[in-house]
Amino acid sequence: MGAVWKRNRRRDYISDALSQLTGWVHEGDCLKRTLPLDDTEHAVLTERISVAADTFGVRPHIRRLDGRTQIQLCAGDNGALTSAEIGMAARVEAAYQSLNQ
Numbered sequence: 001m002g003a004v005w006k007r008n009r010r011r012d013y014i015s016d017a018l019s020q021l022t023g024w025v026h027e028g029d030c031l032k033r034t035l036p037l038d039d040t041e042h043a044v045l046t047e048r049i050s051v052a053a054d055t056f057g058v059r060p061h062i063r064r065l066d067g068r069t070q071i072q073l074c075a076g077d078n079g080a081l082t083s084a085e086i087g088m089a090a091r092v093e094a095a096y097q098s099l100n101q
Helices: 013-018 039-056 083-099
Strands: 025-027 030-036 061-065 068-074
Touching: 013 025, 013 083, 030 083, 039 061, 039 068, 039 083, 068 083
Parallel strands: none
Antiparallel strands: 025 030, 030 068, 061 068
16 A cells, blocks of 8 residues: 655645545544444454464454454554554555455
8 A cells, every 4th residue: 555645735644644544533542443344254354454463563453343344554663653553454455355255
């Protein structure tokens, strides 16, 4: 996933990336997404997220609540979101989309 850079403007990587990630919300130092999944889809998605998380070195917080899967990707110790969290969000989105095909 590439970010859209605008000329003659301050680069805002997070906003540019989020504009391409439908459904993701930027709150504080985290990216969040809630998905309507059944238990089987949740298990499949969680496994796919686990594999991708190792690649990106990100530790997503995943929980099941009222028939929905909530995913949270938070910044590391430096307090700023990085390309790792953005890339991970894109991977989660791709994995989610593949469940619906």
